[in-house]
């Protein structure tokens with residue numbers, strides 16, 4: 518490596534792990550830059566927690582691979598010798614210790630002197646907007662405050678990398694939003710590299726510099742949130758990002774990023790989103806987000822279909838409408854709240870509002 522180029526904060530190479538016969542991670546490759554906020558998403562069982570536990574040192578990969586942090590090999594080091602700190606969904610605070618003792622804990626095991634521990638814990642609590650709470654018992658704090666103590670306890674050791682495992686999973690919506698902003702602020706002001714796992718799609722899109730989508734232990738896409746949302750490389754990623762209205766067909770033309778697929782019901786146009794160039798004649802998928810369907814399609818909607826309204830749910834600002842089409846059920850979010858049950862509707866969407874990609878192997 519070029520001596521002048523600083524090594525990435527974290528490098529994972531061909532990391533594989535199994536629990537008995539169950540493959541949890543399959544040749545995962547990952548590089549995270551210093552100061553980056555990377556979010557790992559994926560369905561339940563895709564390997565997110567396993568990956569985070571291996572990074573933290575709580576699990577050792579048993580099918581090979583490499584892990585380097587700041588250019589140094591980590592796999593032989595125990596958790597407390599790695600420059601990382603983890604915040605879990607369920608706080609993992611010591612209930613019998615005070616707030617101050619909880620925050621100081623990581624420094625105590627590292628042999629830091631008492632006055633220094635005190636000063637650094639006070640500083641971390643200040644950053645987490647809990648100044649002067651050292652003497653409180655954990656049981657006297659709200660869920661949001663406990664999670665902020667957990668963050669203070671992680672930050673006090675000045676980790677190079679902060680690992681967050683669903684840190685907001687147990688919090689309600691307003692607290693989530695507040696903590697989201699706090700994490701983003703911390704990451705920017707302290708320059709800490711953050712790697713988090715979350716189930717919240719909006720949270721992942723809003724907070725992250727980069728998203729990694731895991732599927733069955735493999736990295737399916739690794740890109741900016743915008744790219745993953747607007748250019749999902751596979752049908753799976755499209756569905757995971759909420760582009761749940763999908764059809765399949767044969768790719769018939771390709772050029773300038775515009776592609777068409779031929780289906781039993783005619784031709785549909787969209788933006789190419791595959792990782793490799795489009796190849797006419799191969800199988801492809803088209804995916805479009807429910808918000809992009811228009812129930813009164815005009816000339817701009819080169820893609821049009823007919824559907825019978827099977828369900829319509831009132832949602833306050835509009836309705837969620839399920840339309841039975843020859844490609845299965847399509848969902849539209851409509852601004853109108855009238856009852857549409859049983860009616861046949863022609864609906865459509867523009868080529869710019871949908872993506873077309875290679876059909877997954879599975």
Ligand SMILES: Nc1ncnc2c1ncn2[C@@H]1O[C@H](COP(=O)(O)OP(=O)(O)OP(=O)(O)O)[C@@H](O)[C@H]1O
Pocket residue numbers: 536539540541559560561562563564565566567568
């Ligand atoms: N201790 C374990 N023993 C056996 N199998 C395990 C163990 N931990 C995880 N697994 C399996 O490994 C796979 C990956 O699990 P992992 O917990 O990493 O997924 P995840 O993406 O974090 O899931 P979730 O979103 O549900 O937390 C799953 O098939 C899971 O059942």
